[in-house]
Amino acid sequence: MDITRNYFEFLGLPVGFDIDQAELSSRYRELQKQLHPDRHSHQSDREQRLAVQYTAYLNEALSTLKSPLRRAQYLLSLQGIDTVHDSRVQLDPMFLMEQMELREQVAEAPECSDPEAELERLTALVEAELRSLESGFARAWEALSLEQAELQVRKMQFMSKLQTEVAALEDRLFED
Numbered sequence: 001m002d003i004t005r006n007y008f009e010f011l012g013l014p015v016g017f018d019i020d021q022a023e024l025s026s027r028y029r030e031l032q033k034q035l036h037p038d039r040h041s042h043q044s045d046r047e048q049r050l051a052v053q054y055t056a057y058l059n060e061a062l063s064t065l066k067s068p069l070r071r072a073q074y075l076l077s078l079q080g081i082d083t084v085h086d087s088r089v090q091l092d093p094m095f096l097m098e099q100m101e102l103r104e105q106v107a108e109a110p111e112c113s114d115p116e117a118e119l120e121r122l123t124a125l126v127e128a129e130l131r132s133l134e135s136g137f138a139r140a141w142e143a144l145s146l147e148q149a150e151l152q153v154r155k156m157q158f159m160s161k162l163q164t165e166v167a168a169l170e171d172r173l174f175e176d
Contacts, residue, residue: 072137130163
């Protein structure tokens with residue numbers, strides 16, 4: 001095992017945004033069986049530590065590649081673009097205004113006559129926008145338009161955060 005390889009190589013998958021989730025899960029299970037620390041408990045301390053490191057790397061690879069946003073961020077990081085901490089791309093004001101309006105709608109959802117229906121509407125809207133942004137990233141990535149791909153990731157980050165906020169509000173409102 002070589003944890004200096006990128007996650008795609010480590011799992012034996014082609015580097016790209018569109019990946020077969022079933023294949024990802026299958027490769028993960030195969031490697032997990034080989035690398036799990038319990039399988040190496042009879043070996044030297046060094047081998048046991050390596051098994052723990054490999055398993056941690058494998059788990060991080062899985063969680064990164066399963067998430068469209070994290071996968072897109074990771075792909076860009078392989079090209080030297082940090083979308084987690086660095087902000088090189090300016091978002092257009094129209095998108096930012098839409099984000100403010102959506103956040104207002106989320107904040108006002110508990111006051112609606114049917115908060116559950118409003119949250120369902122907002123959830124569907126955010127999920128549709130995320131799918132659209134993911135498709136936009138995939139197109140930009142395939143076209144090797146890294147600036148456009150980075151822009152799509154920045155927007156995905158906003159929408160993903162909004163998705164989390166809607167889910168948290170739903171949990172708070174309907175805890176019973």
